[in-house]
Amino acid sequence: MSPRGTANLVRRLWMTRATSRPLGGLLLLGASIAFVWAAVGLAASSRLEAQLVRSDPDAAAANARLLYFAAARGAGVFKAECASCHGADGKGNTARGVPDLTDADWLYGSGKVRDIEKVAYYGIRAHNPRNWNLAVMPGFARPVPSASEQLAPLSPGDIAAVTAFLQSRGGQPAGLAAAEAGRRIFAGKGGCYDCHANDAKGDPAIGAPNLVDKIWLYGDGSRQAIFDSIAYGRQGVCPARAGRLSALRLREVSLYVFALSHRSGPHPDKSPP
Ligand code: HEC
Ligand code: HEC
Structure with missing residues (x-):
């Protein structure tokens, strides 16, 4: 009433x-x-x-009362603004290259609230002047693989070799000779090391994923999925929400995502303090 x-x-x-x-x-x-x-x-x-908008984002996460308050409200914001891509449970979708936000693996930064909030505000490749847009995965089957990097295309044999290299580094069966040829392409003409680092473990300062762990942004780590990433290129987009959502809502949803991925601490599913 x-x-x-x-x-x-x-x-x-x-x-x-x-x-x-x-x-x-x-x-x-x-x-x-x-x-x-x-x-x-x-x-x-x-x-x-x-208190929530005034405080430092990571200090808010360390305050259990604030975190519960924010996360409980952020759940609604997440459902309305993020779940369509990241899933109701936040676990993402490898068929579309949408990352899992509940694990400890981060493409950008290290999962601090300020890292999450930066993405929530400005997005990734989202045409916002402050978005993340430092690296794009080239499509090596194209005559000109990248618009910004000087890179020569790779033949199907080269792409298969570098795929074998990544599979062998990730502990999957792969031909030895092909893997060795792929290692040379990775560290040489492919220019892969430039973004994914010499050890292929990626670079969270530019959003280049680790290629030798068990977590895949695109597909399931099968030969075909890796081959496709290298041949066609990838360019995941996360929309910017600055100007669409208030500072309060953006902080709430960022703390909710933080709580989803830091389950040993306070969590919206557990009972409040
Ligand atoms: C200019 C930087 C750059 C270069 C050079 C580059 N990559 Fe990437 N690569 C990226 C970025 C950024 C992503 C993530 C794309 C996204 O988020 O949509 C990516 C994604 C990938 C993926 C998909 C990973 C996953 O988790 O699904 C594979 C596989 C890959 N790269 C392999 C390579 C190989 C092999 C080379 C060299 C032949 C290479 N990349 C060169 C930046 C680069
Ligand atoms: C249109 C689909 C879409 C929507 C809606 C969306 N995202 Fe994303 N998000 C993505 C994709 C795709 C990526 C991966 C981008 C890349 O490849 O670099 C991503 C990446 C992220 C990352 C970086 C994860 C990491 O590992 O570093 C965060 C954090 C994130 N999104 C949070 C959010 C939040 C919070 C919302 C809601 C306010 C949201 N996203 C809405 C598609 C979406």
Whole structure:
């Protein structure tokens, strides 16, 4: 019932001659207590809101009360703004190159709230002047693999070799000779080392994924999936939300994602402190 509806009901009961005055008084007292209770609750949550936007994002995550408050609200923001791509459970979709936000593996940064928030604000390859857009995976089957890097195309044999190299480094069976040829392409004419690092473990400063762990952004680590990434290139986009969502909502959703991926600490599924 709306506050006005409640007030009308109280007034009607108060006015009806059939109703005894003590009952009206009791109802009025009850309504007043409910009103004060709601006002106190409202004041407390607006105090927490102010604290949340003012505080350093990672300091907010270290404060269990703030984290619960933010994460509980961020769950709704995530559902409305992020779940369509990242999934209701935040686990992403390797068929579309959408990363899992619940694990400890990060393409950009190291999973601090400020890293997550930067993506939530400005996005990745999202045409926002402050977005992440430092590296694009070239398509090595194209005559000109990259618009920004000087790279020669690779033959299907070269792509198969470098695929074998990555599979062998990741502990999957691969031909020895092919893997060795692929190692030379990785460290040489392919220019792969430039973005993915010499050890192929990636670079979170530019969003180049680790290629020798068990976590794949695209596909399942099969020969075909790796081959396709190298041949066609990849260019995942995460939209920017700055200007669309308030600073408060962006902080709430960032803390929610932080809580999803840091389950040993406070978590919205667990009971509050
Ligand atoms: C200019 C930087 C750059 C170069 C050079 C480059 N990559 Fe990448 N690569 C990336 C980026 C960035 C991504 C992630 C793409 C995305 O997020 O959509 C990526 C993704 C990949 C993936 C998919 C990984 C996954 O988890 O699904 C593979 C495989 C890969 N690269 C292999 C290579 C190989 C092999 C070479 C050399 C022949 C190479 N890359 C050269 C930047 C680069
Ligand atoms: C249109 C689909 C889409 C939507 C909607 C979307 N994302 Fe993304 N997000 C992606 C893709 C794709 C990537 C990977 C980009 C890449 O390849 O570099 C990503 C990457 C990220 C990353 C980086 C993960 C890492 O490992 O470093 C974060 C954090 C993130 N998204 C948070 C969010 C949040 C929070 C929202 C909602 C406010 C959101 N995303 C909405 C598609 C989406």
